[in-house]
Amino acid sequence: MNQLKSRESEAESDTESAPAEALPGALPEPLRAELIAFRRDLHMHPELGNQEFRTTAALKERLERAGLRPRVLDTGTGLMCDIGTHARTPEGTHDGTRPMLALRADIDALPIPDAKTSSPYRSTVPGRAHACGHDVHTTAVLGAGLVLAELDREGRLPAPVRLIFQPAEEVLPGGAADAIESGVLEGVGRIIAVHCDPRVDAGRIGLRHGPITSACDRLEVSLDGAGGHTARPHLTTDLVTAAAKVVTEVPALVSRRIDTRSGLAVTWGRIEAGHACNVIPQHAELSGTVRCLDLAAWRQAPDLVHAAIQEISDLYRAKSEINYIRGVPPVVNDPAVTDLLHDAMTARRGPHAVEGTEQSLGGEDFSWYLEHVPGAMARLGVRTPGEHTVRDLHQGDFDADESAIEVGVELFTAAALLDAETRGRTR
Secondary structure, rough: HHHHHHHHHHHHHHOOOOOOOOOOOOOOOHHHHHHHHHHHHHHOOOOOOOHHHHHHHHHHHHHOOOOOOOOOOOOOOEEEEEHHHHHHHOOOOOOOOOEEEEEEEOOOOOOOOOOOOOOOOEEEEEOOOOOOOOOHHHHHHHHHHHHHHHHOOOOOOOEEEEEEEOOOOOOOOOOHHHHHHOOOOEEEEEEEEEEEEEEEEEEOOOEEEEOOEEEEEEEEEEEOOOEEOOOOOOOOOOOHHHHHHHHHHHHHHOOOOOOOOHHHEEEEEEEEEEOOOEEEEEEEEEEEEEOOOOOHHHHHHHHHHHHHHHHHHHHHHEEEEEEEEEEEOOOEEEEEHHHHHHHHHHHHHHHHHHHOOOOOOOOOHHHHHHHHOEEEEEEEEEEOOOOOOOOOOOOOOOOOOOOHHHHHHHHOOOHHHHHHHHHHHOO
């Protein structure tokens, strides 16, 4: 983060104004209006993970109208599309001559009601809403694709670019794994993405070297034993006490077996046992989450948690069954790709359009791509400048300042052009 801040300081010392035309690919007014309308249409018709058939069809139609050849993913929703005629086979896939930069968007919505009752583009689907900004992410990548396709037709796109419209980001462990199995990373050398941030003003992005989100796994535990009368706990497996000890002792044990700077935390959300005050039950259930700030610690977490639960349950003669459900690792931004996003935003909007950001405790399945290729995610500001209303993601009243769409398009477009220029110099 300190390196990022120093880069911002250097840029501020060089110029105080935004170089609006430092790179080609500015958004013409008709396309800007079209993209806002496209985003509103998505917002009105939200679809849950792996059900995004309408969204996929709308994207496919618009990309084909631009002369591109998108391919629907093997899962049936989501798609990928390569841009750069000199690097495509007749089937529309990458010919492998040069690693591509991939631009990723997530296209699914959330199973919560839209609370924006006065909005003309509020959700028309009961109990469904784009309350995390995926409609903005999708529209920004689409817009960047249309701009880059036009540059390619003009002979001004120096390297191929891949668009990835991924389904099911909100479905644990995330649709990224299925997209990878569909081949979206074949021929890709780097990958970038944005995520809406209601704490950042529209017109700005937040960046961070290293971890920018956290890992989040789910934990389910069953405890069984011979119950009995509460008058004779010494003749039983006292499951209520065993469950209580698992709840209190496992987080403490785990925290003492790993570097505390990793932020590994076991937090319980549910405990259930028994039906009568004078009967020791035969079965108890617990569930919670395991969150972690550090990638290396996340890899160790299942073994640590399993061992701690087993030790406590054995002490109280309870039989334990542990279901540790992998969620997502932290998104760890590659420094070089983070610098690419910094330089792209600075070239397009000036040094004051970039700010530092904290590591979030939320999870994001963009991290699965980073297990295979270097990449980075930026926080895309969606708060109207001067607005004081505090909004958050995953809430029914969430909305975005639609000027953020153009910012996202410019960021992706400039990053694609700068990436090609940088690699051309280093080859």
